Amino acid sequence: MGYPFRMTAIPDFLRIDPETRRVSLDGRNPAFYSDPNRVYGLLHQHCPTFFWEEQRQWFFTGYDRVNFLLRDRRFGRQILHVASREELGLPEPEAHLANFDLAERHSLLEIEPPEHTRLRTLVNRAFVSRHIEKLRPEITELAERLIDAFDGQGRVELLSAFADIIPVTMIARMIGIPDEMGPQLLKWSHAYVGMYMFKRSREDEHAADRAAEEFAAYVKTLIAERRREPREDLLTHMIHTEHKGQYLTDDELVSTTIVLLNAGHEATVHQIGNSVRVILESGLSPAELFRDEAATERTVEETLRLCAPVHIFQRWALEDAEIDGVSLKRGDKVSLILAAANLDPKKFSDPLVFKPDRQEGQNLSFGAGIHFCIGAPLARLELNTVLPILFRRLPGLKLAGMPTVKDVYHFHGLERLDLTWG
Structure with a gap:
């Protein structure tokens, strides 16, 4: 993670033609997804x-360009609200993905105003920082209890024993789902997000559709329960709160609950592992990195900048546009590489180096604009709470071997993270 930025040698698995701006790169090559920062550099x-030839799409990596496009209303997360499939030459939906498509139809991540505004307004209040901050004692108690279970062993696989459990438990509790559902939620979520990965196969698609069907059926049982017996939880709030005289439909409730569960833990699991790895590989003193609240926040933001858990955010061109000399037509899809924008040397000095004291601007790991990650305050609170506890409770923490990165690009996370201490 700390190698110099100025590199000239292009590896065999990457072909760049600066004249035509065409790039050939296999996203499933371990040499790439194990160390994408090298390629971004x-x-x-x-x-x-x-233009990424294998993906048949234009990609943008510059910080200013990505930041601008995330906010540019000429681009959106959906296109069918302004044009038909026939007009755009898009294929009809695939029958084997009917359940997945239904679950995505009203997803906060996939819709545009005014529907997006209505849904986000109903959910947003639960995720503002002042409400989220009240969860700190609960997150602390959970982290301490999990560490109690393995601190005497001298070694642990951190993802399964710690990182997997905290985010899914917290978001499930907020929504109103019992803790014991955590393992099943993880299974559904892992299958569901398989639809967004470069390695996606027909088998992955069937698994995602099954997960969507089962996930939706479970959420519908919860909705029925909360209608009969309201509680002090987010699902009850979404069911019984109106916006301009309108309530969420059952399909909207299902889509919103699924996206909150997936987005509320999937990226944070990866980020806990990524952050621990970066800190340990840096050789810097954890006691110094987490010496106080301000230092902790800077450390967490720098790990988010250097090893973002979600790398790509796609947008549809809603009208003809020219961006950086690229002529785009309405209906074209473009990709913004958030993780690469965080490494732009025009924005960040020595961008591939972990420098927790840097103050050069906000990372784009949670996006920007109207689709800025609604769960960002929760993710930041979890990271700022559990990382200092982990390093305080396990002095002398170190890697027990080289971590393996998951073949899940465009997400970025570890297969496992084996640690020792003492």
Whole structure:
């Protein structure tokens, strides 16, 4: 993670033609997804806006460009609200993905105003920082209890014993789902987000559709329960709160609950592992990195900048546009590489180096604009709470071997993280 930025040698698995701005790269090559930052550095050096041949799409990596496009209302997360499939030449929905498509139809991540405004307004209040901060004691208690279970052993696989459990438990409790459902929620979520990965196969699609069907059926049973017996939880709030005289439909409630559960833990699980790895590989003193609240916040933001858990956010061109000399037509899809924007040398000095004291601007790991991650305050609170506890409770923490990165690009997380201490 701390190698120098100025590189000239382009590895065999990457082909860059700066003249035509065309790039050839296999997203499933372990040499790439194990260390995507190296490739992002080369793209900034040679071709920050490029056409990825294998993905058949234009990609943007420059910080200012990505930040602008995330907020540019000429681009959106959906297109069918302004044009038909026939107009755009898009294929009809695939029958084997009917359950997945239904669950996504009203997803906060996938819709545009005014529907997005209505749904987000109903949910947003639960995720503002002043409400989220009240969860700190609960997160602390959970982290301490999990560490109690393994601190005497001298070694642990951190993801399964710690990182997997905290985010899913907290978001489930907020929504009103019992703790014991955690393992099943993880299974559904892992299958569901398989739809967004470069390695996606027909088998992955069937698994995602099954997960969507089962996930939705479970959420509908919860909705029925909360209608009969309201509680002090987010699901009850979403069911019984109106916006301009309108309530959420059952389909909207299902989509919103699924996206909150998935987004509320999937990325944070990856980020806990990524952050621990970066800190340990940096050689810097954890006691110094977490010496107080301000230092902790800077450390967490720097790990988010250097090893973001979600790398790509896609947008549809809602009208013809020209961006960085690229002519885009209405209906074209473009991709913004958030993780690469965080490494732009025009924005960050020595961008591939872990420098927790840097103060050069906000990372884009949670996006920007109207689709800025609604769960960002919760994710930040979890990271700022559990990382200091982990390093305080396990002095002398170190890696027990080289961590393996998951083949889940465009997410970025570890297969497992084996640690020792003492």
